[in-house]
Amino acid sequence: MYGWTGTILRIDLTKGKVTREATDIKMAHDYIGARGLGGKIITDELDPATDALSPDNKLIFAPGPFTGTFAPSAGRYEVVTKGPLNNVIAASNSGGAFGPELKYAGYDALIIEGKAAKPTYLWISDDKVEIRDAAAIWGHDTPDTTDLVRAETDEEAKVACIGPAGEHLSVISNIMNEMHRAAGRTGVGAVMGSKNLKAIAVYGTGSVQVADPDRFKAAVMNARKLIQAHPVGGAGLKAYGTDVLVNILNQTGALPTRNFQDGYFPTADKTGGESLAAKQLQRSKGCFSCIISCGRVSKVDNPDYKGFGEGPEYETAWSFGADCGIDDLDAITKANFICNEYGMDTISLGSTIACAMELFEMGVITTKDTDGIQLTFGNAAAMVEMVRKAGKGEGFGAKLAQGSYRLAESYGHPELSMTCKKQEMPAYDPRGVQGIGLNYATGNRGGCHVRGYTIAIEVLQNGAVMDPRVTEGKAGLDILFQNLTAALDSSGACLFSTFGIGGAELAEMLSALTGVEYSLDEFLKIGERIWNQERLWNLKQGYTTADDTLPDRLLNDPIKTGPAKGEVSHLDQMLPEYYSLRGWDEKGVPGKAKLKELALN
Amino acid sequence: MIIKYFATIRTYTGESDRRVDDPPPTLGPLLEALAARYGRPFRRAVFTGDELNPEIIILVNGRNVLYSGRLAAPLAADDEISIFPMVAGG
Amino acid sequence: MAKVLMIHPDKCTGCRNCELACSFEHEGQFRPSAARVQAFTWEREGISVPMMCQQCDDAACVTVCPTGAMHRSNTMENLVDWDAATCIRCKMCTIACPFGNARYDAASSSIFKCDTCQGAPECVTFCPSGALEFVDDEQHVRARKKAYAAKFKDAFQEVS
Numbered sequence: 001m002y003g004w005t006g007t008i009l010r011i012d013l014t015k016g017k018v019t020r021e022a023t024d025i026k027m028a029h030d031y032i033g034a035r036g037l038g039g040k041i042i043t044d045e046l047d048p049a050t051d052a053l054s055p056d057n058k059l060i061f062a063p064g065p066f067t068g069t070f071a072p073s074a075g076r077y078e079v080v081t082k083g084p085l086n087n088v089i090a091a092s093n094s095g096g097a098f099g100p101e102l103k104y105a106g107y108d109a110l111i112i113e114g115k116a117a118k119p120t121y122l123w124i125s126d127d128k129v130e131i132r133d134a135a136a137i138w139g140h141d142t143p144d145t146t147d148l149v150r151a152e153t154d155e156e157a158k159v160a161c162i163g164p165a166g167e168h169l170s171v172i173s174n175i176m177n178e179m180h181r182a183a184g185r186t187g188v189g190a191v192m193g194s195k196n197l198k199a200i201a202v203y204g205t206g207s208v209q210v211a212d213p214d215r216f217k218a219a220v221m222n223a224r225k226l227i228q229a230h231p232v233g234g235a236g237l238k239a240y241g242t243d244v245l246v247n248i249l250n251q252t253g254a255l256p257t258r259n260f261q262d263g264y265f266p267t268a269d270k271t272g273g274e275s276l277a278a279k280q281l282q283r284s285k286g287c288f289s290c291i292i293s294c295g296r297v298s299k300v301d302n303p304d305y306k307g308f309g310e311g312p313e314y315e316t317a318w319s320f321g322a323d324c325g326i327d328d329l330d331a332i333t334k335a336n337f338i339c340n341e342y343g344m345d346t347i348s349l350g351s352t353i354a355c356a357m358e359l360f361e362m363g364v365i366t367t368k369d370t371d372g373i374q375l376t377f378g379n380a381a382a383m384v385e386m387v388r389k390a391g392k393g394e395g396f397g398a399k400l401a402q403g404s405y406r407l408a409e410s411y412g413h414p415e416l417s418m419t420c421k422k423q424e425m426p427a428y429d430p431r432g433v434q435g436i437g438l439n440y441a442t443g444n445r446g447g448c449h450v451r452g453y454t455i456a457i458e459v460l461q462n463g464a465v466m467d468p469r470v471t472e473g474k475a476g477l478d479i480l481f482q483n484l485t486a487a488l489d490s491s492g493a494c495l496f497s498t499f500g501i502g503g504a505e506l507a508e509m510l511s512a513l514t515g516v517e518y519s520l521d522e523f524l525k526i527g528e529r530i531w532n533q534e535r536l537w538n539l540k541q542g543y544t545t546a547d548d549t550l551p552d553r554l555l556n557d558p559i560k561t562g563p564a565k566g567e568v569s570h571l572d573q574m575l576p577e578y579y580s581l582r583g584w585d586e587k588g589v590p591g592k593a594k595l596k597e598l599a600l601n
Numbered sequence: 602m603i604i605k606y607f608a609t610i611r612t613y614t615g616e617s618d619r620r621v622d623d624p625p626p627t628l629g630p631l632l633e634a635l636a637a638r639y640g641r642p643f644r645r646a647v648f649t650g651d652e653l654n655p656e657i658i659i660l661v662n663g664r665n666v667l668y669s670g671r672l673a674a675p676l677a678a679d680d681e682i683s684i685f686p687m688v689a690g691g
Numbered sequence: 692m693a694k695v696l697m698i699h700p701d702k703c704t705g706c707r708n709c710e711l712a713c714s715f716e717h718e719g720q721f722r723p724s725a726a727r728v729q730a731f732t733w734e735r736e737g738i739s740v741p742m743m744c745q746q747c748d749d750a751a752c753v754t755v756c757p758t759g760a761m762h763r764s765n766t767m768e769n770l771v772d773w774d775a776a777t778c779i780r781c782k783m784c785t786i787a788c789p790f791g792n793a794r795y796d797a798a799s800s801s802i803f804k805c806d807t808c809q810g811a812p813e814c815v816t817f818c819p820s821g822a823l824e825f826v827d828d829e830q831h832v833r834a835r836k837k838a839y840a841a842k843f844k845d846a847f848q849e850v851s
Contacts (some may be wrong), residue, residue: 003785070711070817097732098602098709104724143735166770173819179734205798207722217715231687240608244688247607251683253663259746269617273688274608283736284820293704297737312738432663461658461687467668547799563663563681581783 003514004028004063005106009129011122013195014055014114018129023108029194029516030599033064035091036490036530037109040327042089052084052187053169053194056113061160061200062113063103064111064492068208068288069104069216072501073510074286075100083186084194085171085348085403086422086540087107089443089534092174092188093286094160096181101158109490112152116196121161123153124202134198139164142176143342145199153201161199162189163343168393169193170401172348172424176340180295180310181287184345186445187403211243211427211515219509224291227500230464237294237496238284242314244273245427246321252459252468253564254432255318256376256425258325259354260418260553262430264562265322271329272317278334285310298333300441305384312336312346315449318427319350320387321331324357325377331382335387342391343486348403351424354384355404355416357398364411371395402523405412421446421538421547430554430571433458435474436465438574441548444476449497452482471570475577480524486534487527529598530588532582532590536600545588548575604635604682611641624680628659630674631682646686658685693769694803695813697831698741703822704819705732705739709814715814718799727805728814728823737752741822742756743814744792746771746804752784752793761802767810770830773802816834 066074077099083090119138166189167171172190285295389397423446430437439452583594636644710726728743760778
């Protein structure tokens with residue numbers, strides 16, 4: 001096989017059994033890999049009523065066909081499972097080098113089932129698979145876990161693991177690989193923890209084959225040229241990282257501030273990519289096969305927050321920054337390092353702390369609840385202390401580790417949780433940017449920006465422009481982004497390659513690599529299929545059109561200050577057209593004709 | 602009027618912001634005056650020939666000038682201008 | 692003037708495009724464990740360093756080779772070449788190289804060491820950060836030397 005390896009590994013931790021299966025070729029063609037393939041396996045094999053933290057859930061690690069080749073910035077993989085945060089098909093994307101190593105070991109996917117009797121790790125070395133005792137490793141942070149596992153396996157093994165947060169089943173815990181990269185959202189770390197699985201080490205000496213080497217190389221050289229010529233893909237992200245977005249979102253008036261109470265944060269510049277480059281940046285870093293190098297290797301010298309690691313990304317600089325009313329970059333970066341070490345989603349945790357800060361300032365919770373800590377907006381030291389507690393699951397941290405929806409609801413104020421379908425919204429205020437609000441509301445995994453990043457057009461002028469304040473055309477824009485991204489996420493490519501290339505270049509590279517001809521239309525149709533597949537699963541979970549919404553604050557409370565003062569989200573002007581263009585009925589249910597067209601049942 | 606510079610634009614101007622009293626009535630002449638002050642790298646960043654460079658993002662009070670006339674965008678004395686190169690992230 | 696494959700570890704981002712380009716060029720597939728260049732990453736320090744054969748003038752691998760399979764190329768400057776036909780796979784070269792830059796690959800029954808792709812190194816083409824350069828030996832360190840000289844220039848400029 002070309003691109004794909006042709007083999008899937010199924011590991012039953014209850015029985016201690018390892019099975020090699022042939023990759024279903026038709027499934028690979030129709031769903032590509034990673035997000036799409038993983039989602040199809042979950043749809044086919046998992047009873048929708050399965051408890052996400054029970055041994056019956058399945059945890060899938062799946063790279064895409066590009067993963068392990070030199071398609072530019074295309075070394076990604078997905079962790080796919082039923083998400084414990086909100087019961088959706090969780091598909092969390094990560095970079096680093098773990099995905100490619102799975103391909104070299106010979107696998108299109110790992111499907112992990114059941115639950116080990118005791119803490120366990122997996123050692124996969126080409127076709128040799130061992131289920132090993134992790135008693136000495138359980139409890140360690142992710143960097144130590146990585147080193148300990150490599151000492152027992154191979155120094156050059158790539159390791160995906162959970163930290164203490166995944167061990168204590170936080171529904172906002174993540175899975176880290178290469179110490180600094182994260183499969184972040186929807187609580188995938190807790191699924192791994194619920195299976196008593198601490199880590200997976202993989203090393204491969206195999207290869208990824210190419211159907212048409214000359215055509216593939218030409219397509220890759222063309223794609224590289226386009227990305228390198230793009231101001232963002234070629235230079236901007238390498239110089240400043242994603243954190244460069246702080247200022248442009250703030251100057252647009254759409255930087256959510258103090259738990260989305262406002263959209264403008266006057267001292268935001270202190271937390272942006274320019275400040276990061278000046279004060280903390282050591283060098284840029286790139287994932288496997290990446291030509292963009294958006295990664296930040298950072299150092300904090302301030303003795304209160306001393307640390308060394310990678311990040312922060314824009315979302316993190318926001319969630320622990322403006323969203324908490326904090327402008328101390330040292331504290332923000334330290335919070336980021338702690339999240340990586342303990343294995344926590346920075347977006348969800350920062351937003352949850354912001355929610356707690358609002359509850360505290362309202363007097364709904366007091367220092368009696370917060371272990372004596374003054375959890376007020378702007379208190380950087382308190383924020384960092386809470387991040388640590390959440391990572392450990394200690395004291396008030398145990399509540400924070402269950403996300404803002406469960407936290408706010410437990411105190412009688414669910415309206416203060418800035419979530420969609422229980423997942424925290426990221427760093428763009430829907431009142432200032434209409435299209436991203438529609439994307440949050442209709443997102444299959446809840447509040448999420450990456451799966452329909454209309455910001456690229458509404459704010460960043462990437463290839464095209466649309467006024468962020470209008471609703472016209474946003475339904476169509478969202479659908480295009482959502483479909484393209486679903487296909488892209490299934491191929492192994494990194495979303496940031498779209499600063500330079502689009503579906504046409506991806507389809508050409510995929511065709512040359514696999515020997516299967518994908519037109520641009522077919523590539524987008526696969527994305528549409530994957531999106532509808534995820535939607536169908538959500539309907540089975542009991543999600544309805546009532547859940548395709550935003551918090552009341554964004555629909556009814558105008559932004560208070562800044563350039564977007566007075567704006568609210570006009571979701572109601574976009575949602576009906578969205579359903580209609582998608583071929584769904586007025587309740588958001590995919591119609592029979594659409595399902596037939598996509599070969600879904 | 603206050604003009605704020607971001608990312609690589611700061612390296613061309615050597616500063617993060619500048620006050621301008623009595624600005625011209627539209628964007629074009631303002632950018633001309635700034636280009637005269639800061640030199641060629643700044644000029645190349647904001648202009649492509651006589652047009653606004655498609656790779657520059659300019660906001661007036663948070664609104665992109667592409668929607669208010671580009672170089673003909675009207676300016677008022679108490680406006681806040683933000684100038685960005687194309688940036689991105691996620 | 693001979694060309695040198697110069698390494699700048701300070702610019703390496705750890706992306707391993709060099710390994711992929713090398714493997715693809717030599718084998719038409721992506722098998723980085725077989726690449727002649729390897730970029731090592733230390734995650735805690737956030738530093739990566741690519742390593743490949745440096746085509747030693749007085750090469751230990753050439754000295755120990757019993758058949759002359761490892762030899763200084765007489766068609767290309769600054770290249771230690773390997774001849775598959777005369778090699779007996781004794782692996783003495785892999786033992787002799789103090790840098791670990793010659794490797795025996797059982798899968799292909801070959802000695803893997805950088806051959807600069809016969810003067811057009813693919814790793815250099817694919818490196819996105821300029822960490823690898825194929826450059827005249829007259830100037831392969833010039834930029835680095837000058838960058839440090841500039842520090843003296845700045846210091847003296849201030850006081851004089």
